[in-house]
Amino acid sequence: MSTLTVTRAVHLPKVGTVLSLLVVAFVVAAALVPGLLVDGSPTAIDLKSTLEAPSWAHPFGTDDAGRDLFTRVVHGARESLGIGLGATALAFVIAIGLGFTAALAGRVVDAAITRVLEVAFAFPALLLALLVIAVRGPSLATSIAAVGIGSAPGYARMIRGQVLAVRQAGFIEAAAALGHGWFTVIRRHLFPNAMRPLVAVATLGVGQSIVWASALSFLGLGVAPPSSEWGALLDAGRLHITTSWWLEILPGVVIVLVAISVTSLGRTLQNRLGGAAR
Amino acid sequence: MKARTAAVLAAAVLATASLSACGSDPAAGGGTPKAGGTIVYGHVQEPPCIFGGWIQQAYISRQVLDGLVTLAEDGTVKPWLATKWAVSPDGLKYTFTLKDGVKFTDGTPVDAEAVAWNFDYWENKGGNSTAKVSIDPYYKAAKAIDASTVEIEFNTPFPPFLTLATQGYFGIQSPTAFKSRTEKENCEKPIGSGGFTVKEWKHGEEVVLAKNPGYTSWPATAKHEGPAIVDEVRWKFVADGVSRYASLSTGESHVVYEVPTVNWKDAQSRYQTIRYITPGKPVSFYINTRTGPFTDAAVRKAFAYGADRKSAVEAGFHGVIPYEGNPAVSQATPGYNAEVAKAYAYDPAKANQLLDEAGWTQRNADKVRTKDGKPLTIKLVYGSGFIFTQEGATVLQVLQEQWKQIGFDIKLIPATQAELWGGKYTDPSTFDATPSYWTSPAPSILWIVWRPSTTEKPNGSNRSFYNNETLSAVIQQANSEPDATKANDLYGQAQKIIQDDAAGIGLYTQNSTYAVAQNLKNVWLEKSQGEPVFSDAYFTG
Numbered sequence: 001m002s003t004l005t006v007t008r009a010v011h012l013p014k015v016g017t018v019l020s021l022l023v024v025a026f027v028v029a030a031a032l033v034p035g036l037l038v039d040g041s042p043t044a045i046d047l048k049s050t051l052e053a054p055s056w057a058h059p060f061g062t063d064d065a066g067r068d069l070f071t072r073v074v075h076g077a078r079e080s081l082g083i084g085l086g087a088t089a090l091a092f093v094i095a096i097g098l099g100f101t102a103a104l105a106g107r108v109v110d111a112a113i114t115r116v117l118e119v120a121f122a123f124p125a126l127l128l129a130l131l132v133i134a135v136r137g138p139s140l141a142t143s144i145a146a147v148g149i150g151s152a153p154g155y156a157r158m159i160r161g162q163v164l165a166v167r168q169a170g171f172i173e174a175a176a177a178l179g180h181g182w183f184t185v186i187r188r189h190l191f192p193n194a195m196r197p198l199v200a201v202a203t204l205g206v207g208q209s210i211v212w213a214s215a216l217s218f219l220g221l222g223v224a225p226p227s228s229e230w231g232a233l234l235d236a237g238r239l240h241i242t243t244s245w246w247l248e249i250l251p252g253v254v255i256v257l258v259a260i261s262v263t264s265l266g267r268t269l270q271n272r273l274g275g276a277a278r
Numbered sequence: 279m280k281a282r283t284a285a286v287l288a289a290a291v292l293a294t295a296s297l298s299a300c301g302s303d304p305a306a307g308g309g310t311p312k313a314g315g316t317i318v319y320g321h322v323q324e325p326p327c328i329f330g331g332w333i334q335q336a337y338i339s340r341q342v343l344d345g346l347v348t349l350a351e352d353g354t355v356k357p358w359l360a361t362k363w364a365v366s367p368d369g370l371k372y373t374f375t376l377k378d379g380v381k382f383t384d385g386t387p388v389d390a391e392a393v394a395w396n397f398d399y400w401e402n403k404g405g406n407s408t409a410k411v412s413i414d415p416y417y418k419a420a421k422a423i424d425a426s427t428v429e430i431e432f433n434t435p436f437p438p439f440l441t442l443a444t445q446g447y448f449g450i451q452s453p454t455a456f457k458s459r460t461e462k463e464n465c466e467k468p469i470g471s472g473g474f475t476v477k478e479w480k481h482g483e484e485v486v487l488a489k490n491p492g493y494t495s496w497p498a499t500a501k502h503e504g505p506a507i508v509d510e511v512r513w514k515f516v517a518d519g520v521s522r523y524a525s526l527s528t529g530e531s532h533v534v535y536e537v538p539t540v541n542w543k544d545a546q547s548r549y550q551t552i553r554y555i556t557p558g559k560p561v562s563f564y565i566n567t568r569t570g571p572f573t574d575a576a577v578r579k580a581f582a583y584g585a586d587r588k589s590a591v592e593a594g595f596h597g598v599i600p601y602e603g604n605p606a607v608s609q610a611t612p613g614y615n616a617e618v619a620k621a622y623a624y625d626p627a628k629a630n631q632l633l634d635e636a637g638w639t640q641r642n643a644d645k646v647r648t649k650d651g652k653p654l655t656i657k658l659v660y661g662s663g664f665i666f667t668q669e670g671a672t673v674l675q676v677l678q679e680q681w682k683q684i685g686f687d688i689k690l691i692p693a694t695q696a697e698l699w700g701g702k703y704t705d706p707s708t709f710d711a712t713p714s715y716w717t718s719p720a721p722s723i724l725w726i727v728w729r730p731s732t733t734e735k736p737n738g739s740n741r742s743f744y745n746n747e748t749l750s751a752v753i754q755q756a757n758s759e760p761d762a763t764k765a766n767d768l769y770g771q772a773q774k775i776i777q778d779d780a781a782g783i784g785l786y787t788q789n790s791t792y793a794v795a796q797n798l799k800n801v802w803l804e805k806s807q808g809e810p811v812f813s814d815a816y817f818t819g
Contacts, residue, residue: 045679047586047593064540064594064669065676138692220663225690226675238520239538239668 017268020261027258030077040068042075042228051244061246063236069247072228073254079229083143084210088202090148091155099159103167117153125150126212133221140223147212151205158201162194200270207262214255230255309799309818316510317798317812320522320534323664324515327465328476329449331407333717333807336446338513340809341487343449343470346374346393347440348497349719349805353612355440356498359388359450369435369760376426380495382452384469388495390422395453397430409447411726411739412718413439435758437765438720444806445719471495473506473813487511493813501800501814511812519667532795533810539598539669542791550794554808555600555610555787558718559727561665562605563783564741568706571654576636578780582622584629585680591786594673599789605782606724606773613721613766615773619784629684638685647685655687659709662692706743715788719806721769724753728776744781
C-alpha cells in the first residue's frame with residue numbers, strides 16, 4: 001500500500017523548489033526577525049511622503065499615511081504566517097482528535113462523528129470561519145480559530161481514513177500480538193504511520209490558511225488596525241487601485257508568491273514521503 | 279403631443295436654469311432637456327425602513343414624503359406643504375396654513391388632521407426617534423384648527439423648531455394608509471405626497487422610485503414646477519466605494535453618493551460634483567468622562583494636544599474633507615463658534631507636560647506612560663465601514679501613531695454597525711473615546727448630545743457621560759431665546775464650555791459628496807441635511 005512505502009529515490013532539487021525555499025526562508029526570517037530585513041517601524045507615518053510610487057527609498061512605495069509599504073509587508077509576515085501556521089496546527093489538533101476517535105472508538109461513535117463531519121462539510125470552510133468571527137468578534141486569535149475550525153473537518157476525514165487503513169496493516173497486528181498495550185501501539189505504530197502522508201497535506205494547508213486569513217482581513221473581519229497583516233493591506237489598498245496601484249498589487253503578489261511557494265514545497269514533500277491523500 | 283410636452287418642459291426648465299447657470303454645478307441646468315428616463319443612483323447604506331430617525335432614512339424618505347417647510351440656501355425657512363405660518367407672541371404656538379388641494383398618493387387629502395396625526399406619531403408613538411429628540415421636551419401638542427390650519431404647541435418657546443422641521447425626519451405620511459396597512463407595508467412603501475412613490479424594494483439591491491404624476495406640492499426651493507421630469511429613480515445600495523465610483527464611468531449609474539476622496543480630483547474633472555458639509559455635530563470624539571483615564575480633564579486635554587489632527591485629516595482625506603476643531607458643532611452650523619475651533623492646536627510638548635503634571639510620569643517597556651503601575655491605555659471604538667470609511671480609518675491610525683509618541687497606548691477597536699447600535703459599546707467600561715457625528719441644521723443639536731443624564735431621563739446620546747449643569751442651563755437658555763444673535767451667542771458659550779473642558783475633541787466635518795454624470799442636470803441637495811433631490815432633474819439629449 002502506498003501509505004506504507006516510503007520512496008527512497010534520490011531527487012535533485014528542482015529550480016522551483018529552490019526558489020520556493022528561498023521565498024519561504026525570507027518570509028520566515030521576516031516573521032522571526034523583521035529588523036534584519038528592514039529598519040524602521042511599520043507604523044511610522046510621514047505625512048510629507050504619502051502615496052509615493054515604488055523607488056529605491058521605498059521599494060514598495062508608501063501608503064496614504066506615508067508608511068513604507070515594504071516595511072509593512074515584512075512586519076505583516078509574522079501575523080500572516082502566524083495565522084497560517086496557527087490555524088493549520090489548530091485544525092490538525094481538532095482533526096486528529098476527531099479522526100482517531102472516529103476510527104478507533106467503535107461504530108456508534110464513528111457514525112456520530114462522521115455525520116457531524118458531513119454536516120460541517122456541507123458548509124464552505126470560509127462560511128464556518130465567518131460564523132466563528134460573528135460569535136467572537138474579529139481579532140488575531142479569532143482569525144486563527146476561525147480558519148482552523150473552518151478547515152478541520154476536511155483533515156479529520158482524511159485522518160480517519162488513514163487510521164482505518166493503517167490499522168489493518170500487518171505490523172499493527174504483529175505489535176498487538178507481541179503484547180504491547182493499545183496505547184503503545186497507537187503511539188509507536190499507528191500514529192506515525194497514519195500521519196506521515198499528512199505532513200505534506202499540512203504544509204499545503206499552511207498556504208491555504210494564509211490565503212483564507214487574508215480573505216477574512218480583506219473583508220474587514222481580520223486583525224485590528226494598524227496591523228499590516230497582508231489581507232488587511234489588500235483591503236486598505238483596494239481603494240487606491242486606480243490611483244496608486246502598488247498598494248494593492250504588491251501585497252497581492254506577496255500573498256500569491258508565498259502561497260505558491262509553500263504549496264510547491266508541500267508537493268515536493270508529498271512526493272518524497274509518498275502517499276498522496278485526497 | 280410628446281414633442282409639445284418636451285418643448286413646454288424645456289421652456290420651464292431653461293427659465294429656472296438660466297437664473298443660476300454656472301460651470302459644473304449640477305444644479306445649474308442647461309442642455310436640451312428630455313422628458314422621461316431613469317436615474318440610477320448609487321447610495322451607500324440600506325436602511326431598515328424608508329423612513330425613520332437615521333439620516334440614511336431621511337435621504338430616501340425625502341423623495342417620497344413632503345415636509346411642512348424647507349430650508350433655503352441662505353438658511354431661511356421657506357414654504358412647502360405649508361404656504362405660510364405665524365408664531366404667537368409668547369412663542370408657544372405655531373399656526374401653519376396648508377397648501378390647498380394637495381393629496382397623498384393614496385388619494386386622501388394632506389389636511390390639518392393628517393399633519394397633527396404625524397406630529398403625534400413622531401413624538402408620542404415612537405414614529406421617528408430623531409424627530410422626537412429634535413423638539414423634545416419642548417413639544418406639547420399638535421391640533422387641527424380647521425381643514426387647512428394646524429397648530430403646533432410648545433411648553434416653552436423653542437425658536438429652532440422651524441429650522442428643525444425642515445429635516446427629512448419630518449416628512450408627512452398619509453394616516454389613512456398608515457392605519458389601514460401592515461407595519462411592513464408602511465415600512466417599505468410609506469405613502470406621502472412627494473415627487474416619487476416607492477414602486478419596489480429589492481432588498482440588498484435597490485429601491486425603485488416611480489414618478490408621482492399627480493405631484494402638486496413641490497417646495498418653494500424647487501427648480502421647476504410640476505411633477506418629476508424623469509420616470510424613475512433606481513436607488514441602488516453599493517456599499518463598496520471603489521465599485522460605486524467605478525459605476526459612473528461604466529455608465530451603470532448617473533449619480534453616486536460618497537465619492538472616495540482619493541477619486542475626488544478625478545471626479546471633478548470628469549463629472550459634475552457637489553460637496554456638502556453637514557451642519558450639526560461633526561465627526562468628533564466623545565470622551566468618556568465617567569470612568570478611565572479621561573476622568574481627569576488634564577489627560578483629556580493632553581489627548582487633544584497630543585496629535586496633529588488637522589494634518590492627519592488633510593492627509594487621510596486628500597485635502598477634500600475639512601478638519602473641524604470644534605467638537606460640538608461643525609462650521610456649517612448656524613451659531614458656530616470659530617474661536618473655539620482653534621483650541622488645542624498640535625503641541626506635543628504641552629501634552630507631555632500635562633501628562634507629567636497629572637501623574638502619568640513612568641513609562642513601561644513599550645514606552646507607554648503609567649501611573650500607579652497602570653498603563654495609559656485608551657480604548658478607541660469606532661464604527662468601521664459606516665461612520666469611518668477606509669480613509670477615515672487611516673486618519674485614526676495616523677493619530678494613534680502620534681499619540682503613541684507622547685505615551686498613550688491607543689487600542690483601535692473597529693465596531694460593526696450591529697455591535698455599535700446593538701449596545702455592545704454602551705457601557706462606560708467598554709470605551710474611552712468614540713468618534714461619531716449627528717447632523718442637524720440647528721445648534722440646538724447641543725441639547726440632544728449634551729443634555730445631562732438623569733436616572734429618570736437618561737440621555738443615551740451623551741456618550742461623553744458629561745453632566746454639566748452650567749452647560750445644560752446655557753443651552754436651554756439659548757434654545758428659548760427669541761433673538762437669534764443672542765441665541766447664537768449663548769450657543770457659542772456652550773461650545774466653549776465643552777471645548778474648555780475637553781468633553782469632546784474635534785476631528786473633521788461630516789461631508790456628503792456627490793458625482794453626477796454630465797448628461798443629467800438639475801440634481802441638487804436640499805439645505806438642511808444634504809439630501810439629494812431628483813424631482814427637478816432631467817437628462818439632456
